[in-house]
Amino acid sequence: MNILFAASEAVPFAASGGLADVIGSLPAAINSKGHDCRVVIPLYKTMRPELRVQLTFLTNITVDVSWRKQYCGIFTAIWNGVTYYFIDNEYYFGREGLYGFYDDCERFVFFSRAVLEMLRCIDFRPDIINGNDWQTALIPVFYQVFYKYQQGYQDIKHVFTIHNIQYQGNYGREVLNEVMGIPLYHMGILEYDGAINMMKGAIETADQITTVSPSYAWEILDPWYSHGLDRILVNKQEKLCGILNGIDTGLYNPATDAVIAKNFSSKAPAGKLDCKKALLEELNLQQGDEPIIGIVTRFVSHKGIDLIRYVFEDIIRLGYKFAILGSGEKIYEDFFSEMQWRYPDQVSVTLGFRPELAKQIYAGCDMFLMPSQSEPCGLAQMISMRYGTIPIVRETGGLRDSVKDDGDGDGNGFTFKTYNAHDMLDACRRAKERYDEPDAWKALVKRAMDSDFSWSTSADSYIALYRKLIRK
DSSP: EEEEEEEBBBTTBBBHHHHHHHHHHHHHHHOOOOOOEEEEOOOTTSOOOOHHHTTTTEEEEEETTTTTEEEEEEEEEEEEEEEEEEEEEEHHOSSSSOOOOHHHHHHHHHHHHHHHHGGSSSSOSSEEEEEESSSGTHHHIIIIITTTTSSSSSEEEEEESSOOTTTTOOOOOTTHHHHHOOOOGGGGHHEEEEEEEHHHHHHHHHHHHESSHHHHHHHHTTTHHHHOHHHHHHHGGEEEEEEOBBBBBTTSSSTTSSSSSSOSSSTTTTTHHHHHHHHHHHTTTOSSSEEEEEEEEEGGGGHHHHHHHHHHHHHHTTOEEEEEEEEEEEHHHHHHHHHHHHHHTEEEEEEEEHHHHHHHHHHHOOOOEEOOOOOOOOSHHHHHHHHEEEEEEEEEEHHHHOBBTTSSSSSEEEESSSSSSHHHHHHHHHHHHTTSHHHHHHHHHHHHOOOOOOOOHHHHHHHHHHHHHHHO
């Protein structure tokens, strides 16, 4: 099969979050199964110079953005065995940063149209185009309205993946004709609650809608999680499914990681204790056998920071230490800074983000706390298990799908259901009780490290989905 992934970012060329990790890893995993999976992203000014020099210019074309005709350069490069295409336009993408501009709507209207126009002049005809998030939501819409019956475009199937339903591409109705160039009689495809909703357009026109975990697929049918799109999703749920993301098991490998104090594995776990001692020393925490809880996150309410605030000192009294890394809302930064001041031997807080310290926390901590309100997939709980650090999570989205509670002695972490601080505290208490049973704890750590979160498993699920679509 020929598959084209369209996205607004991909590691290592441009990244702002988890989407880039997915696009940087999943296509390579699909290719390893004998398929030809390629990627197209914008050519941003922020691409590192050592990557930019590897690009090869293919051609340039013009792309219609409503009544305008805009320049579009097409570049290519091969990375990790995957062919990447880059859509170039200095006006739209020659800026510092990826998103957050006044004309983001027009920028990604151009990108979506350019992806389809690009197919006329490259030696690749996809059987499947897989768009990702609102920035590519217009690809199946444009295909339905303008391209479906054109020569060379017949029978292309469209998959649209929702990584975070909170960001939908909502704009005024005037953009339909003025920016998108879509006739008014097609307004029903994109109109939602009196506005133009680009994600809604993809839900209407794509052949399959996927999310980044099975639980998130049914959670977004509920108004609590859907940010207003539950009404359209309920009507389209026959083409909705969820596939759990993976992680780069080469990048996150305690047996070879050069950043951590000592390498270890599930078969030779002794090095983890050295990582714990090194972490305590690095963070100026008191040496000792007490368990350390790691937190690496953005300090925002939907990550469950309110729950942590409410019972933080109760968790300290259970006998825990904390290694905290992150930044976000000032009220939470101030809280954690105060806790560090009150408990200097037990609490370390590092504001900001340091990738090396993040890995050291994953490797050196005993538990990892993620009490999220919602979590489409989540990668941190998978990374922590890879490093033998036991996750304590709320059962939502990908956290539910990847972490099984160890209540019966056969899980790989600890979970709680309701968004309640004392339920989280109880999960921490149960984790501490298991930690105090050395043999049971060693067995739990081994189960966590042996959990398979490789992209190979996810790739098999995507390939099965693509084959089913093509047979239709």
